[in-house]
Amino acid sequence: MEFIDRREFLARTGAAVAIGAVASQQGIAESAETPTEQAVGTLGPAGSYSHRAALQVNNQVKFYETMFAAADAVSSGEVQAAILPIENSIQGAVIDTLDILEDRDLYITAEVNVEIRHALMAQSPDFTKVASHPEALAQSSDYLSREYPNAEFHEVDSTSAGVELATTDGSVAAVAHPDLAEKNDLELLATDIQNVSNNVTRFIRLETEPATEGTKSTLLLYPGREPPALSSDVLDILRDADIDFTRFEARPSTKALGDYVFHADFEDGDPEAVIDAIEPAFDWVQYLGTYDLIMDCR
Ligand SMILES: O=C(O)C(=O)C[C@]1(C(=O)O)C=C[C@@H](O)C=C1
Known part of the structure; x- marks a missing residue:
């Protein structure tokens, strides 16, 4: 499928610029006036797979460092809904989201399936560490252990957080969506490195009130x-x-x-x-x- 760039998406829809404390780190403008209650919260910074899923349901996205924080923002009314990954075709259940479903008074009101294609990116091929979300490292473990058996693996809060590290530290490579390489002036070292080419993550939308219908x-x-x-x-x-x-x-x-x-x-x-x-x-x-x-x- 074709994912469109977030700014292009916002320009096409004429919507307000997406908001988020972390968005600015990716060079995307923030708008203090945008009412965040209309936004969906998700795992940031910008460019995470959760962000890509969130754009399928709402063009205003607010970023959080953890899935728990995004869920709490729904409960407190800071955002209208949260988009969280719940299940991946390679790695199975996303435990944080299952825990959120047990602990928070929130309802699933929609689901979105997103194709996950991981790429490896860095300032140069001379890196010693690979940083990414633990799910993304696990989904790419065959390639990483075969091609970089001596690399040190570093788990961070999201794939896009790994990209942020790689942009500031030449010893770090990131596993993330390939679009993030060009956007962050990183060299695209390999594409489609996921263990199984057909890699899909199912995301859910969480809200404080249940939907009235669904299958x-x-x-x-x-x-x-x-x-x-x-x-x-x-x-x-x-x-x-x-x-x-x-x-x-x-x-x-x-x-x-x-x-x-x-x-x-x-x-x-x-x-x-x-x-x-x-x-x-x-x-x-x-x-x-x-x-x-x-x-x-x-
Ligand atoms: O790190 C990200 O980019 C996320 O959105 C999280 C996450 C996950 O937790 O499963 C989402 C989709 C992919 O399966 C890999 C990572």
Whole structure:
């Protein structure tokens, strides 16, 4: 798919310039007058994959150093919504986002799929360290360990934060979207370095109120049993309720070893009826929203 440059996008739509404390570091103007409550918050600085996903739903983007900070900005009303990665086709679940879904009173109101193609960039080929988001380093681990077995790997808050490091430190290379090389005067050393060429990350939009309609719904399920319920026990309950579950993830409940909170997505079911059917089998069931896939950039 074709991603358009953010400034080009804003110029085309005639929208206000995107805002963000970190945006200025990438040379993108800030506008103090822009009402941030209309913006979406996401992981910055500018040029992160989260930024690319956010532009698919809103042309005003505010950047945060962590996904937790972006989610908190929704709760406090600083921004209207947050766009966060939840699942990658190579690395699986994005744990920070699953934790945010458990800990914050927010709803999923949309999802966006974005193709992820990583590139390696630096001031010159003579670098000794590679900096990037841990997910991006893991998604490119085959290439990096094969071509740069002696490099030191440095985890930073986002791929674009890695690019910022590479622009100020000649010993650092970054793994990020290839567009960021030219924008930051870095040499593009390799493209398409992800372990599997078909690399896609699914992002969700989080808001304080649920959407009124959609084809997919997400629930958190806590069996609260002693001894703890197994995934197979929970799957049996869901199967017996005859619901078309499309994703099932277990996260530690933090109460005891082997005790889990389950994240489950299902399609084409009435969430109220589904909750009524399965609720008696659980200690608690939390509704996380009903939503549609609004952009599939693959
Ligand atoms: O670091 C970024 O650019 C991000 O937006 C984060 C993130 C992630 O957490 O998965 C998003 C998409 C890619 O899978 C790699 C990194």
